[in-house]
Structure formats: C-alpha cells, structure tokens
Amino acid sequence: MAFPINGPEFMLSDNCPNTKAICEYVARHASEMMRSMVRAPDGEEVQELVNPSPRGRQARLGAILDDMVFRQGLSPDRIIILGGHNIARTCIPTNGIVGRFKVVEGGATGRHTVRYHTYMKFKGCEADAVILLDVDPNDARWSDRAIYTTASRAKHLLYVVRTA
Secondary structure: OOOOOOOOOOOEEEOEEEEEEEEHHHOOOOOOOEEEEEOOOOOOOOEEEEOOOHHHHHHHHHHHHHHHHOOOOOOOEEEEEEEOOOOHHHHOOOOOEEEEEEEEEEOOOEEEEEEEEEOOOOOOOOEEEEEEEEEEEHHHHHHHHHHHHHHEEEEEEEEEEOOO
C-alpha cells in the first residue's frame, strides 16, 4: 500500500470506536447510513436531558458528574464536556464550579477537575465519557453534522444536555 491510493472511493459504514447505543444516536444525525460493529458492546443508553434554564442545566451537569465519578467510579480525566461556544458562553458559572467539580477550558486536570472544550477544538479526539452541553436546536452551531461529530467522540458514555 502506497499513498496516494489510486482507486475508487468507498464509504466506510461500520462504526468501530463507539458502543452500539452511542452509534445508534450518532447515526440519527449522520448524512450517510451507519451501523455499529457486530462485536461492539451494547453500552449504556444515551441520556438526553432537556432544561431551558441555565441554572437547571448547571444542576443537571453537576448531577451527571457526581453520578459518573462517585457512583460509577469514573476518573474525571476520562470525562470531557463539549460545547458549541467557549466556556464563558455556556451555563457553566464564571468560577467554573459545578457541584463538587471545577470545570476548566483546555487541558488542565486534577482530582475534581473536568475539562471543557468546544467541539471544534476536540475534533479527532475521543473520551470514555462525553457530555454535550447547552445543545440548542436554534443555534446553527448545533446542526445535525455538529451533533454527529461531537457525539461520536464518546466511546462508552454519552449525555446530551439540551436547552429545548
């Protein structure tokens, strides 16, 4: 095999990195047909939570983080919060404190620190658990293509916190 490959294009339709549950969610937002790998684990159901209030979404985010870290035993460095805007334009307060956690934009991690990135900066990356935050159907940044791209970053757990 040498590059460039001079042959007909072909579509890859098997999803490998995600659980079946995440793949099903991602496929609803894909422009092409997609299916999960036969041997992929079933995985947990994708959780979609709707709350029009920024404070309500903040509380949901804190509850999700508590559940993942303290009940499920997931390390905070395996969790990523992804949004369509920089952290200052989300429901996360200016001090970054959400429940028992500090949410920071970028790469810093710590015992109770969870990273936030825009989905544009997190392209090509993956995380065990992903929380899509402030998903707004009226915001052009949350098109089906954007949701497809963002949700596909989750390998095992996916939560979608929507405005409506």
